[in-house]
Amino acid sequence: MTASAAVPVLRVVDLSLRYLTRGGEVKAVQDVNFELAQGEALGLVGESGCGKTSVANCLMRLLPDNAQLVAGQVFLDGQDILPLSEDQIREYRWQRIAMVFQAAMNALDPVYKVGQQVVEAIEAHGVEPTLSLARERVAGLFRMVGLDPALMDRYPHEFSGGMRQRAVIAMALACDPRVIIADEPTTALDVIVQDRILRELKGIQQRLHMAIIYISHDIAVVAEVTDRIGVMYAGRLVEYGPTAAVFRAPLHPYTAALMGSFPSIAGEKRVLANLSGEPPNLIDPPSGCPFHPRCLHATDVCRQEIPPRVERGDQWADCWHPLEAAPALEPADNGGT
């Protein structure tokens, strides 16, 4: 695992966010805490609506008008970015922290040449003094993400899905950020292209010693590319720890259910766990532990009181009845394909 003792480049403290809607206040993020060291890769996983993209939007300070920060701090290189004004945040956004968006087609403007869009990002932040230097930089970025620099003067529709995703990654890297947030970076792609892009992203991250946050519902992707994993449920981080430890022995029943319901092509075929029920309505979340209505281990105390934090080494979970260390998953055979 990468040095966990290093100074964190990103520290999220007690982050809570709600959206004001006609139906009521949606408690999208509640008391989320985590740290990210330089060069570390964190995966945030959970079902749709669990708050993982909301956390990312807080970190980028890209929140819709109806979002309201209830509490919390986000320290980027020691500076809390949440109270900063829109002008001040511009120095952080893209230069210190950048995002690879989910839908690469929507992140690129169809009427501008792809290279031009990256050049603009560089110019807007004054990273390169002249246009020709900026273009040179973009050519370098294109090469880094595996795109032919000759493609700079093409339009997005001339790119395949994989190429567009690479261009969006190049754009995120344009201003040398310290932290990259990749929100479902490969969800719309076929597996072979996904594999290549993940390998490239991982290579770039390690070479540039960047910190990266992968946001995904695909725990197989997160298992492969991250050092640490955070499992979110109903706006809360319910389990957090080194990826290998969490996969070997999850503490939280939700983590175990998520992992047990995920089919794999490796190892023995096992019965897929059936996680019944639906994620809760965040306008009126359940009392006590938010997972109790779906949890097989739930007791009265789970229904009434917020669960305490249990720790095992570097791993923790918020649960009244954490699982024993006995492996919940069959160890997959490690013989390769």
Added chain:
Amino acid sequence: MEANQPHTPPAAAEGLVSVSGLTRQFPVGRSLFRRATSFIHAVDDVSFQLNAGDSLGLVGESGCGKTTVGKLLVKLLEPTSGRITYRLPGLDGAAGQENAPLEASAIIGRQLRTFRRQVQMIFQDPYESMNPRRTIYDTIAEPLAVQGMGTVLDRVDMVSEILMLVGLTPPATFLFRHPHELSGGQRQRVAIARALVVEPAFVVADEPTSMLDVSSRTGIMNLMQQLAHGLGIAYLYVTHDLAVARYMCHRIAVMYLGKIVELAETEELLRNPLHPYTRALLSAVPVPNPEYRREPPSIVGDLTAPIDPPERCRFFDRCPLATHYCRDNPHPAFEEKAPGHWVACYEV
């Protein structure tokens, strides 16, 4: 279903659904005044067979033609050439001969209605496959009305019963709701109910879980298996996800640019993939175990569209094993290299 069934070659004219030499081309660049000169070979000379109660996974990347095969099998599309024959209850081929195979092109008129009962399709997107103005009852009862099954009063019971089967209980609370009041997983359950309420013999499921969250996905996968098994329904499961296909299907067929390149029993295909494309595809699938190490897939280049493809092997340009022989000869024949294990490749 599992053990003693002999594995007949894919071209044999028996089984519930038999497909041989199935081909479908789509014209490119046709306009009002110009005939198309180029064609996308979406499905090219595909042969396989499905028996009653069988399940076949059709796996491949986007644009490989897997959905087109599904649509051809339910007669939403007509083939350019090739044969599909069915042996379906109530549909007899040669007059008087019970259970003789019937060719797809011969199914017209009244027989088409019986066909539409016996062969059903479940679509990918439960948000788009349902009329938002109609209640769940209307949606599920419509095929019953079309098929003239039951009286109006019976249909309430029939719909309630199928809702119970798909796990939407108690049915009374769902009957008169509209699709927007249901979650994605619940809607897909309604879609399954609509397909199964007419008691079909064969179902084509086109990526029925790809729009769903992990937890509802498992529920839908388990449900489909239980129902198909319990009701003896054969299904073709179209998916891009090999891990899902592993759990859903007895056999898996891998498609690449319109061709089936490999077909075998599921575990055999995963343990012993022969075609270089299958190997590449398998090695690209992420595994939910951080301690598992994968080798990068040995495949070059990108997926192209099969527009007027050259005669040779479709995979030639990207293949790590390609030789001069592959370059100079037509697409390799689909051959049985091991019992029940079919591959189209010169080099294995």
